[in-house]
Amino acid sequence: MTGSEDRKTTIFLVQQGVWEMPLESMPLASGYLKSTLMADDEISPHIEVSIKNFRGGTTNAVMANALFSEGPPDILAFSVLGWNYQSFGALAATFRQLNPAGLVVFGGTHVTNQAARVFRMFPEVDVVVNGEGELTFRELVRARLTGADRHALGSVAGISYRAPDGKVVTTEERPRLDNLEQIPSPFLTGALELTDENGEFRYDVALMETNRGCPYKCAFCYWGGAVGQKVRAFSTERLRRELKLFAKLKVHTIVACDANFGLLPGDLEFVEALIETRDTYGFPRALETSWAKNKSKTFFRIVQRMKEAGMHSSFTLALQTLSDSALETMNRRNMKVNEWEDLAAWLDREGLDCYAELIWGAPGETVESFMEGYDRLARRVSRIAVYPILLLPNTDYMEKKELFGITATRGDRDDFEYVLAHNTMTFADNQYMQRFLFWARVVAENAVFRHIWGSLRHFAGLTQSQVLTNLGDWMAQADDPAAVPLREYCATAVGGTESFGAAISYFYTDPEAVRLLHRWWDEAVRPFVPERFRPVLDEVFRYDLLTQPVFRPDHSGTAYEELPVEVIRDEQYYVRRDVRLAYDVPAIVAALRADREPDLSPSPCVLDLYYRTGSESAVTSTNHEIVIHFMGMTKEHILANANAGGPATGATGEGGSVRGGCG
Template sequence: MEPRITVSLVQQGVWDMPLESMPLAAGYIKSTALADDRISERVTIDIHNYKGEVTLAAMASDLLEGQPPDILACSVLGWNVRTFGLLAETYKQLNPDGLVVFGGTHVANQAERIFRMYTHVDVIVNGEGELTFRDLIHARLDGRDGTGLHDVQGISFRDREGTLVTTEDRPRIEDLDIIPSPFLTGAVPLTDDDGRFRYDVALMETNRGCPYKCSFCYWGGAVGQRVRAFSRERLRQELELFAKLKVHTIVLCDANFGLLPIDEEFVDDLIEVRNLYGYPRALETSWAKNKSKVFYSIVHKMKEAGMRSSFTLALQTLNQDALKLMNRRNMKVNAWEDLVEWLDGEGLDCYAELIWGAPGETVETFMEGYDRLSKHVSRIAVYPLLLLPNTEYAEQKDVHGIISVRGDHDDFEYVLAHRTMSYEDNQRMQSFLSWSRILCENAVFRHIWVALREFAGLRQSEVLLDIGAWMTRTDDPAAEPLRNTFEKIAGGADLYGIAVSYLYGSPDAKRMLGRWWNESIRPRVPEEHQEVLDEVFRYDIVTQPVFPQEETAPAEEELPTVVLNGEPFFLREGIPFRYDVRRIVADLRAERTPDLTPGSHLVDLHYRKGFENFATSTNHEEIVHFMGMTRAQVDLELAGDAADGQPEVAALLGDRGGCG
């Protein structure tokens, strides 16, 4: 009997969080390989899925204790390439004849650099990995080492003389259903020891490919290509499996969902499955950049079914010069204001994405665009421009005069300056970017923006700059943890989740925010509107997600738990407000004159339990599902009752922190 060989597929997420991130890429690799009879008979394949905080030493101990695998294959991204490069060095000490394979967008087509930096890596996979890795296993079964792989398509390796060899490209997989489902086949374990779904969200692909070719993007290497789709029948089976496991949120790894008629079919099935099993209850995805009739039809159906989603405006910039250099100038995405107005009128959540530091952009044009956007959407995610491998920006640095630096904690190239952005400009913007990500993207504040703009004439950017300046000069001891975190963020550490958790979970942090409000913002508000804005600010604070009570809240503030449609919620009853805050905010967003008559308004708020599993991940799509909700909002989400005929509910869905 021929000996078995062993394969370890390794993934590591970026964040330190209680729940795992689903190892979808490794699952595809494993399920495809084991569908081959020869491999399934002679090969053992294990997935090792590590959280962001797992150290290299712990990883090496887990992977290499006892008999190290014959093949070590790593799913590489910018945040883990250094760790995996060092892991390969340790692995080769224990198994010199073993094969180290790197795949993923960060290393594809980058063999010369990767082999120079990490000499113990044997193979780089340059495209889709499923069929390529299957062929690599066959080569190993045939007794070949990493220097004789000339017949394997889509890889780079070094031959016996040490010469770099890159084989011919492997054609894209046309029929995606030849990749067995990692969920239906059991290639990816879905439950923990207690039988509960073990991941933060369920990741799915419905298609691959992107018809656009933006200068900053390399979406799985499939940019500028025709979209290929998985079958409806397969996706339906996966949805039903996740529903039976009570998965709350499906996150699609598609580049442009809502572009094709098959996307509407998927949503039809999603809603039907939810109606049958009660789950899933939310869908998050990268929505199509150009909004077609299919998109609007999908949105209508999701609204009527009470299926939650954050509808993304992936604008990246509003400056025409920058858009041209991004290869996005002619995209319909730039006619966004009508779409926002429509979404807001439908009472639907939306958020926007911007990139700071794009060639052609200046501080002045960026801030002008930011405030123009913030009049329509308050939840804005602002990310610094990264030069990703294989993108036009990375390959044309000289054209734009780009000066960049590699991160201290990752392998990304961060843009420091270019012809329209000086180093000093970039430095001045860092505090703004951090506060925008924390307060706006992660919805620490949701309602004060429109109220401050309408009642005090304060732009959203002004408020963010104000809190940054106040935190720098205040003597409040509760500001010190934030200042320390911001220093590390400036050094390249992704610690936004730590800052968000602190502001959500610490009573001292909430008190400090109140002090900032009273000292720095309230004096800038006309006296006749100060009490109203105080209540809007308090509503933002009180609707923030709730951590487990034993960790954060004094005993006298412990909240009871109620179970609604089988799901547990914290309940905070009878919260008094002098103004009808929700109605005032809804009127302001709809550009109506609100009734500012003071009175007595009692509000009951329900908070989904389990926020501690997401707090440090800066997963803003998930965070909004833990905001305090009225019973009407809970009923809409849990039961899927139509918002049509419930104008009160539709008008107030903005409580979740989206448009307006």
């Protein structure tokens, strides 16, 4: 190795999350890179590695000052995704001004096999990593430590770089990692800093990989191409030790960053380990993941086991479209994922939370086919995550733009191509649907409303898409100052996530938004409800708003309802006591969900609602999988979702939070 013993090579690993929120998003990719470097006895004595993690929305100037105010590193490596591609290119240019001899590395699925374009757009970038990065980056650092010139890196497999004459050189492909244990755990090794200055877990959730690989090659996605179609797993023993560490830090939610969780028998072992850890330490209490698209016996056993143990999750129906024509272009026509209705009915009968995913704008889709599919799906699943089709590098859709007649434009602050029109979608179709998607994502996907959908469909004959369209039309013309921000967010929603997050935050945090929703309900919805059902529907609507997360910002001059705090199983909950309902709304909602005719007899009841504290990060992002954990619920619900055995330490109150027969 070159260089003096007291002059270590400095390496900055840079990540930026997509959302701007109070808590950080865990920089897992950088953690893997750092742990792999530090485990190498030949390299580690000669390097100093720092992870620089930024929230979404952080400006280039702020990031540059944070990175370079004390001097630039020798190696600057970025984990690149579509939303930070432009910013990281700008930071590379700044770095080159400060350290002309330094090395700039881009890695990640967005730049894999895209070196010619990257180098053309950002001449300051020296190396693009193709595929999995841990071992490749380690070899690249080793080459630099032994004095390799940045234009002579041919000994490092799995990269692209520029020769002295400017030509792009791509080295031999590096084989996928068959043994994932070659990558040391970023948690167990301490490579990732897990706590803040107060000793609290510093991230919104804990990200874990239990395996890598995806067996599918969907036309809109590069996951299978990027990490390989062969699925490889981390050892159960390693995962157990990681879960134990998170449990001791009282991490509430684990997010498994797998492409198809529930596909492998080992996934059931992970769930058993998760439940065992929760039973021993009280945490973690929820698992979120991308569930297997084709539901196997393993998936059903996992679901049943999690229900038995009271381990919460939102189970995903990753359908993307219900149109046969669009499924054909997506390369998903023959996937069992499309046999979803029996599964959704089964999850309903089991009383388990479920959400679905759809993509608007795929070739083969029309406005009519999409809306028909949306409402068909909404009959079973109201929380539908709806995203516009984006063209990503290395995907089938990107390579077949001409075949499908795709017209697209690239984002001005990100590096996605936004589809504007194609053979089955006009510009006008897309503009109409973008407005619909705004309200569908904000209000239904992010659970501003959860319970009114089934009630309005059953008692008023209104589909979910009709209600959302009604809301959008009313907001567009409402003579109310509180509607102005929402009109602005809707108008600027195309081409970014900021407007969605701002609108969600507005609904969850501003009392004026609640008042506005009451006005919309009275003026635009009640007239469509048969008079005899209006009192019942009014209570369902009120219950939806009552169970929204409780938001308490650290610094605000706004007066909020004062609520007492109660500790249940080492977690704090706000308590709204003596909530009076004229009807047994939870029972009515449950009956509709189970396809039973509800009892609409007036049944006054009183209940206490509990809300996890700390919702501030969840309600200012667009992460619907997390915000759902902050919804109001009864104490019985909390205890059912916690360890079924053992005392509820810290719980107070008189043997129950429900009175007067309200379920």
